Amino acid sequence: MSNLVILPILIPLFFGTMFIFFHNKLATVRLLSFFVLLINTATAVFIVYEVFSKGALILETGGWKAPYGIILIADKLSSLLILTTNIIALAACWYAGATLDEEREKHYFYTLFLILIAGVSGAFLTGDLFNLFVFFEVLLMASYGLIVLGATKIQLRESIKYVLLNLFSSMLFVTTVAFLYSVTGTVNMAQLAERVGDVQQKGVLTAIAILLFVVFGTKGALFPLYFWLPKSYTAPPPVISALFGALLTKVGIYSILRVFSLIFIYKLETTHTFFVILAGFTLVFGVIGALSTHNVKLIIAYNIIPAIGFMILGIGTFSSESLAGTIYYLVHDMIIKAALFFLAGILVYIAGTSDLRQMGGYIQKYPLVGWMFFLSALVLAGIPPFSGFIGKLLLLKGAFAEKHYMIAAIGLGCSLLILLSIIRIFIMAFWGEQKEVKRIKLKPGMVIPPLALLCFSIFLGIGAEWIYPHIQSIADGLANPSEYINEVLKAR
Amino acid sequence: MEILMCILGGALFAAGIYLLLQRQLLRIILGTALVSHGAHLLILTMGKLNRGAPPVLNEGIQHYTDPLPQALILTSIVISFGVTSFLLVLAYRAYQKNNTDMMDQLRGTEDE
Numbered sequence: 001m002s003n004l005v006i007l008p009i010l011i012p013l014f015f016g017t018m019f020i021f022f023h024n025k026l027a028t029v030r031l032l033s034f035f036v037l038l039i040n041t042a043t044a045v046f047i048v049y050e051v052f053s054k055g056a057l058i059l060e061t062g063g064w065k066a067p068y069g070i071i072l073i074a075d076k077l078s079s080l081l082i083l084t085t086n087i088i089a090l091a092a093c094w095y096a097g098a099t100l101d102e103e104r105e106k107h108y109f110y111t112l113f114l115i116l117i118a119g120v121s122g123a124f125l126t127g128d129l130f131n132l133f134v135f136f137e138v139l140l141m142a143s144y145g146l147i148v149l150g151a152t153k154i155q156l157r158e159s160i161k162y163v164l165l166n167l168f169s170s171m172l173f174v175t176t177v178a179f180l181y182s183v184t185g186t187v188n189m190a191q192l193a194e195r196v197g198d199v200q201q202k203g204v205l206t207a208i209a210i211l212l213f214v215v216f217g218t219k220g221a222l223f224p225l226y227f228w229l230p231k232s233y234t235a236p237p238p239v240i241s242a243l244f245g246a247l248l249t250k251v252g253i254y255s256i257l258r259v260f261s262l263i264f265i266y267k268l269e270t271t272h273t274f275f276v277i278l279a280g281f282t283l284v285f286g287v288i289g290a291l292s293t294h295n296v297k298l299i300i301a302y303n304i305i306p307a308i309g310f311m312i313l314g315i316g317t318f319s320s321e322s323l324a325g326t327i328y329y330l331v332h333d334m335i336i337k338a339a340l341f342f343l344a345g346i347l348v349y350i351a352g353t354s355d356l357r358q359m360g361g362y363i364q365k366y367p368l369v370g371w372m373f374f375l376s377a378l379v380l381a382g383i384p385p386f387s388g389f390i391g392k393l394l395l396l397k398g399a400f401a402e403k404h405y406m407i408a409a410i411g412l413g414c415s416l417l418i419l420l421s422i423i424r425i426f427i428m429a430f431w432g433e434q435k436e437v438k439r440i441k442l443k444p445g446m447v448i449p450p451l452a453l454l455c456f457s458i459f460l461g462i463g464a465e466w467i468y469p470h471i472q473s474i475a476d477g478l479a480n481p482s483e484y485i486n487e488v489l490k491a492r
Numbered sequence: 493m494e495i496l497m498c499i500l501g502g503a504l505f506a507a508g509i510y511l512l513l514q515r516q517l518l519r520i521i522l523g524t525a526l527v528s529h530g531a532h533l534l535i536l537t538m539g540k541l542n543r544g545a546p547p548v549l550n551e552g553i554q555h556y557t558d559p560l561p562q563a564l565i566l567t568s569i570v571i572s573f574g575v576t577s578f579l580l581v582l583a584y585r586a587y588q589k590n591n592t593d594m595m596d597q598l599r600g601t602e603d604e
């Protein structure tokens with residue numbers, strides 16, 4: 001019993017709501033929301049420290065004992081993701097103050113933003129499948145508001161598709177939870193994990209598992225359900241795209257990771273082999289998308305998809321090594337995607353267009369932005385010693401150990417193409433003949449957030465020796481779910 | 493009774509998905525409403541339909557109604573109500589701005 005667990009949800013939710021009442025006092029709101037996120041990050045650091053030193057923190061809400069009430073659980077995986085989320089939120093908050101127009105900021109940007117963070121944190125923390133749906137809705141509701149904020153033509157057009165698709169997949173989620181409830185009689189994840197083994201008709205369960213996978217796959221943008229992502233993520237301003245790209249799809253991946261390492265693990269050869277195949281397609285199609293366009297924002301948005309492919313590859317391979325790779329890659333990708341979206345935002349801001357063919361030679365005027373872009377391209381592609389390399393190394397080692405040679409080869413090939421797609425931006429926009437630029441003085445709020453994230457990402461790579469054992473202990477915990485189950489249900 | 497409810501839920505799903513595949517925005521939104529009704533009906537049915545029994549499990553009570561599906565439905569209804577009303581407003585704004593409510597004209601081009 002620890003009330004600490006609910007704080008990462010409660011703090012942003014409370015202040016986000018409060019900001020509705022004085023949304024016109026922009027300077028105060030900006031400063032205060034940065035401060036709120038700072039407190040929230042400190043809380044997350046404390047939770048991580050507690051969890052890694054003493055074990056999972058559990059809150060049984062309303063005092064209802066574990067299988068009956070809703071529980072919130074901060075185990076190692078969720079506490080780490082909460083911390084990463086808050087670091088990104090902190091950077092995004094600063095970046096928003098420097099880049100967003102006042103109209104958008106005044107129209108409840110910070111409210112929606114903080115509620116989004118609350119929803120994401122809740123989805124990471126909950127130990128109840130129906131509650132996961134509820135937190136999905138909280139974060140989706142905030143994201144609906146954010147994606148349409150400003151109401152430009154393209155935003156309105158793309159947000160309709162985004163809302164419709166997510167609404168449909170949410171309804172599918174509810175249906176699946178209903179099915180699962182009728183088969184097992186519970187929605188508590190730990191108890192589900194326990195009862196799944198006793199169910200006689202495994203066929204029904206496998207169907208439910210695949211339905212659930214479709215739901216999370218839609219949210220997480222897996223092949224063939226990624227089609228909605230690139231355009232809708234490029235419609236809003238860069239800071240919102242960064243939040244979406246870094247956090248939203250990753251919640252889908254986290255849910256797959258949680259559900260398919262805890263509950264549906266009785267028939268790995270069906271479900272998880274299916275994941276590996278889908279991972280291959282996701283990788284290939286995502287990379288093709290990234291290479292197909294000259295729109296900077298679209299290139300970055302398409303690059304979300306192969307990253308998802310890598311993570312699913314790790315879940316599909318399902319050894320403790322490949323799971324560690326997935327977690328490493330998950331954290332790495334959250335950080336670097338946010339940084340890349342920020343940098344692309346600056347680039348578009350400088351050039352006044354997102355068309356790569358109309359850019360060139362910016363390195364002379366904006367050397368810092370150029371080199372940051374170059375570094376983040378290397379980090380993203382997984383060049384040693386950066387963090388992408390460690391994740392990919394673990395994933396590929398896992399894949400080779402489990403004899404998935406084909407997918408390992410596809411993964412390696414796609415890494416190169418990812419590097420090509422990103423470095424193409426660097427070559428075309430920063431090298432070559434100098435094209436006309438809008439004379440813009442870079443504010444510290446535009447440069448420092450991506451720089452900080454980049455430094456953090458480099459630390460993830462260079463400090464791997466120090467971080468890796470912790471990640472491996474998370475993966476061992478996932479590969480051995482009885483620990484989680486006992487932790488939650490020990491009160492009985 | 494459960495079978496009848498399942499058939500009704502299925503019919504709602506089928507009608508909803510048919511509407512979702514239409515081109516006109518308003519029909520699509522009505523489709524999402526029907527699909528969510530189907531889903532809610534399904535939750536109710538999945539908890540087994542019992543009549544005339546208290547929703548508590550206490551000592552001495554053998555026959556009881558499961559209260560959980562109702563709590564789940566209530567949550568889900570509120571959420572889909574909120575999203576549907578948001579979607580209606582969004583569709584209206586999009587219609588005003590883009591001058592069309594046909595999805596095939598809302599596709600968007602490469603150079604924007």
